[in-house]
Amino acid sequence: MTIMIDTGNYIAAKAAVMARPQVVAAYPITPQTTLVEGIANYVANGEYKGEYICVESEHSAMAACIGASETGSRTFTATSSHGLLLMHEMLHWASLARLPIVMCNINRVIGPGWNIWTDENDSIAQRDTGWIQFYCSSNQEIFDTIIQSFKIAEHEKIVLPVMINYNAFILSHTSMPADIPTQKEIDDFLPPFKPHWKLDVNNPVTHGNIIGTAYYEHIRKGMQDAQDHAKKIIKDVAKEWERQFGRHHGDLIEYYHCDDAEYILISTGAIGAESKAAINNLRKEGIKIGLARLRVFRPFPEEEIRKLAKQSELIVIDRNISIGSNGAFYNEIKSALYGVSDTKVTGFIAGLGGKDVPYHDIETMCKKAIKSKKVNNSQIWFGFDGGE
C-alpha cells in the first residue's frame, strides 16, 4: 500500500490501469482529459499493456468498448457532459447487450452556454439506459469504486455496465491523498474477466439481430432483475473491500449520524462530502440531524429510503433538474415513499452550473426545511436571484 496524492482524474487513471482492462477506448473532453492523459502516460511507461484506442468521438469510444467487450475483453472508458450525451445511443446498446463495461463520467454542465463546471444533469439524463450509477465524494472513493465496479459489472447475476460519476474540478482536478493497494492485492480482489459469452469463431452466434416482442421483453426483464440483484451485490462487494482494505464508503448509501436523527439530509457527490461539515455544525447547535449520502442512483435504494423516512423528516438537495418536474433524486425519493410514508420531504435545487454549495449554505437549507410547516413543499431553488 502506498499513498498517492493526486487529482481525482489521475487517481481514476491509476485505478483503471490497475484493474487490467484489455481495451480502453476514449475521446478527450474537459474535464475528463487528465484521466485519459493519465492512461496515456501509463501506456508510455509500460505500466498499462492493454490496447488504448484514441477514437474520433465519444460515440465511437462506446462503440469500440462494445466491440471489445463482445469479444470477451475487460473494457474501460471515461467521458463527461456532451461526450456522455453523444454516447447516449451506445449506452443503451451496451446495457441491452449485457456488457460489463466500466466508465467514469465527470459530472459537467451541459451547454449552451459553454460551462465546464459541475452539475449532474449529464448523468441524470442517462437514468433510463440500464447502467448502474455511482456518485463519489472523494478521490479515495473514486479509486475504490472503480475497482469494485468491475467486480460488480462482471458478477454473474448482474452483467451490466457501470458508470462512476464524480464532480468536475471539485474532485477531478483537486489533489487529495488516496491509499493505493499493491497490484497483487488488486489482482486478488479482482481476478481476470471471465466473459459469460463472447463472439467466437468456434461457436458462431449472431448477436443483436432482429427480435420479436416476447424475446425482447425477456431482455428488459433480465436487465431489471440484474439491477435488483445489484442492490445486494453492491453491498457484498463493499463489505469484501472493507475486509481486504479496511475502507468502507457506504454501499448504496453512506450514513452519517443517522441513528438518532429526527431530520435526514440526502445529498450526493461533492455536496454529499460538504454536507458532513454542515451536519457537524448543526449537531453542535443541538439539532438532531444526519446525512444519507446517496452513492447509487441506479439501482435506486428504495427500501433504504423508506427506512429513513420511518424515523426522520427528509431534506433533499439536487444538483440537477428534470425541467418541467423536479430534481431527479427528490422525485425518486417521493416516489419510493408513496403510499408507505407521509413524512415531510423538503427539496432544494442547488449548485446548478457549478455554483458553489458551501457547508453554511447547506446549514441554511436544512434550517429552512426544519422550520417549514408544509408537508409537501415543491422544490426550492436555493440562492436563486439573490433570494433563497
Add this chain to the structure above:
Amino acid sequence: MALKDLPIEECLFQGNAACPGCPATIALRLVLKALGKNTIMVVPACCTAVIESLYPKTSFDVPVMNIAFEAAAAGASGVEASLRQQGKEDTTVLAWAGDGGTYDIGIQALSGALERGTNFIYICYNNQIYSNTGVQRSGATPYSAWTTTTVSGKTEFYKEMGDIVRAHHIPYSAQACISQPEDLYRKVQKAKGIKGPKYIEILAPCPPGWRFSMDLTVEMGDLAIETGAWTLYECENDIVTFNGKSKILLEGKIKRKPAEEWIKHQGRFRHLFVPKKDEEKLKLIQQHIDKRWERYQKEFL
C-alpha cells in the same frame, strides 16, 4: 480463380430473409467464401440486419455483432483491439455496411478507423439508397434517381466515396461489382492478406429499390460497368489499377455504352422517359460520367 474453383463452403445459409434477386446475398456468399470461417462480422443497421433472420435463428455461420447505424467501423476497432490482446490476430474482422452507413451516417467512424490503421476489412455494399428503410436517398444515390425522399428525382450527384477513402492512403482499397464474382473474390482474398485498413465497395443493384425485374440483378451490374457508371479498380499503396472491362474502357480499346442503356431498365429513372423523354437530364447524367472518365484518363492511364 474461376467460379467453379471457389470454395464449396458456405457461411451464408439458404432460407435467409433477403428479397429475391438480392445483390447483398450474392456479395455475402462470395466475400465469406474468400474470408472463410475464421471471421467476425460487424453489421450496422442495413439490409443485412434483416438477412440475418429473426432471433434466435441466424443465417450466418460466422459470428456476427450487430451495432448501431453509424458505428460499424468503431465497433470493429474494438473487436480488432480485443482479438489482438487475446492473441487472435489471425481472425479477420469484417465490417459490412450499406452506402447509408458508409457515405452518410457512418463516415466519421470509418474515417477514424482508417486513420488509426485499424487492421480490418470494411466492405460497403452500395445499392445507392437506404433500401432497408424503404428506398430513401443517400449520399450515393445518382442524379435524377427517384427515391421516396426524392420524389421527382434526386437533384444532386453522388459523392465519390472511393476518392475520400483513398485520401486516407490506406494499404488497399477497391471497387467491385456483384456481376463480376471472380474479380470480387480475388479482391477480398487479396485484402485478407494485407495488414492494416482495407476498404472494398461493391456495387449492389437492388431490384425493389431501383425498380427493375429481380432476374436482372447481374445485368444491371454489368451494364453499370459497361456504361462507365461504375468502375472496377483497386488501389494498392496509392497506385490505382483498373480491372476487367473498366481497364479496357480506360485504355480506349472498347467504347463506353451510353448511360441510357443502363438507366432505361430501371423504374427509378422512368420519369426521364415517360410521358416524354427528358433529353436535358439524360445529357447531364451522360456528361457527369464523361467528365469522370476524362479525369480517370488524366490520372490513371
